[in-house]
Amino acid sequence: MDPVHAAVTIVPNAIDIRPEETIMARLPHITSKDQVDEKHHAAFDSIVASRGAVQGPFLMFMHSPEVAERVANLGAYVRFEGSLDMRVRVLAAMTVAREFHAMYVWGAQTGGARRLGVPEATITAIRENHSRGIPPADADIVEFTRQLLRQHRVDDGLFKKLHGRFGNDELVQLTTAIGYYTLLGMTVNACELEPADDAEVLDLSTLP
Numbered sequence: 001m002d003p004v005h006a007a008v009t010i011v012p013n014a015i016d017i018r019p020e021e022t023i024m025a026r027l028p029h030i031t032s033k034d035q036v037d038e039k040h041h042a043a044f045d046s047i048v049a050s051r052g053a054v055q056g057p058f059l060m061f062m063h064s065p066e067v068a069e070r071v072a073n074l075g076a077y078v079r080f081e082g083s084l085d086m087r088v089r090v091l092a093a094m095t096v097a098r099e100f101h102a103m104y105v106w107g108a109q110t111g112g113a114r115r116l117g118v119p120e121a122t123i124t125a126i127r128e129n130h131s132r133g134i135p136p137a138d139a140d141i142v143e144f145t146r147q148l149l150r151q152h153r154v155d156d157g158l159f160k161k162l163h164g165r166f167g168n169d170e171l172v173q174l175t176t177a178i179g180y181y182t183l184l185g186m187t188v189n190a191c192e193l194e195p196a197d198d199a200e201v202l203d204l205s206t207l208p
Contacts, residue, residue, distance in 0.1 A: 025059070025191055030063060033045065044062065050072060058072065087138070090113045091122075091126075092144075092174060095141070096181035096182055101202060103201055106127075106195075107202075141174070144174070
């Protein structure tokens with residue numbers, strides 16, 4: 001497989017953080033159902049039907065097709081369905097990506113954040129590991145995610161605040177989204193999945 005070179009989308013006010021080295025996945029990309037056993041072709045086809053192609057972390061998950069299919073079912077709800085506001089989802093996903101230094105996930109989520117109108121100041125704050133300049137409602141999502149990942153618990157006051165905002169169902173949806181993106185982050189890191197060609201890339205050598 002030819003090496004895939006990391007690149008950066010040019011966005012106004014964005015920081016070019018292109019790494020010098022070439023990044024290459026540790027496992028082959030699975031992009032065709034001919035690469036998996038025939039009994040798993042239906043799983044492959046279902047992922048293509050829901051996402052347009054086997055891509056991103058599923059290039060790695062498809063080495064275990066049953067895992068891929070089950071993760072895809074959860075991901076479809078977390079990403080595309082459910083009632084949780086999309087801005088909340090992408091803020092949580094970016095924060096998970098930053099906490100795990102998950103370069104593929106970071107690139108995918110910052111692109112989505114910009115399409116949703118998340119300010120560059122917010123993206124920069126998450127990248128640089130602070131909360132300055134993040135609107136309070138967004139900062140609560142970032143802090144909730146950071147506390148779960150760093151402390152493995154959430155402060156009572158913050159929990160009550162978000163429970164009042166979201167209620168039982170959406171608070172569980174938010175927590176599940178954090179868990180889902182944590183799973184993606186661990187997978188892309190273990191497999192060293194290279195960022196998409198047009199994605200912003202975290203330069204791990206410069207992160208605080």
